[in-house]
Amino acid sequence: MSIGFIVFTLLAIVGAMGMITSRNPVYSVLYMILSLFSLAGLFLTLQAQFLFIIQIIVYAGAIMILFLFVIMLLNLTRKDTVAIRFNASSVFAVVFAAVFFTQLLTAVSVFSKTSLDQNENYLYSTVESIGHALLTEYVLPFELISLILLVAIVAAIVIAKKYRGI
């Protein structure tokens, strides 16, 4: 068992639990950032350096800051920061998640338990190899992504804009 895997796994789970249970959305975002950072660490234990950096910059950096901006913009009241109530639907939620997790566990238990070879290098770890794959084999989806991002920018402005008279 490698130390990095265990530490990052525990931190990711603590972050996820903290995000679900904290009452204040700002604390939720901070726990989520912890969880995303430890997921980036798990990418690093898989030798995926490029995805590690992208995870930190795009997810922990950009997307989570966007969440923080929106939370601070919205001026949430006491009605929004409700704690988890224990009623029939929350019991259903816990049972559903537990059943779902056991199903996933039985599904993944068929995969190989042999350790990933540490001596064998992961071919797609560096920026160079990823960039080469992006601009040769995956060039069409790469171009389509730029279109999706453009549409998202326009859509966000159209949806969030205040219209007079509507």
Place this chain on the structure above:
Amino acid sequence: MSVMHYLIVSSLLFSLGALGVLLRRNAIIVFMCVELMLNAANLAFVAFSRFHNDAAGAMMVFFVMCVAAAEAVVGLAIIIAMFRNKQTVNLSEFNLFKW
């Protein structure tokens, strides 16, 4: 570490995200739980990519991250529009489609 260990972590994080979606009533936290589920799927993709030494998994994670960024922007814009109508993001207040 074997590929199975990473898949177990991935499925645990995915289940926690699903639990959060069902348990919480704050729209922003529900949205963050969806992001967590996306990330759990990403971890499984990277683990398989490393296991098979294949580019497809890493590429998929890259595209999922781009789409997640676009999705986060549009989703947060929808949450702002929701807040403008009702002055709250508590999902219990949004019962227009409830019969």
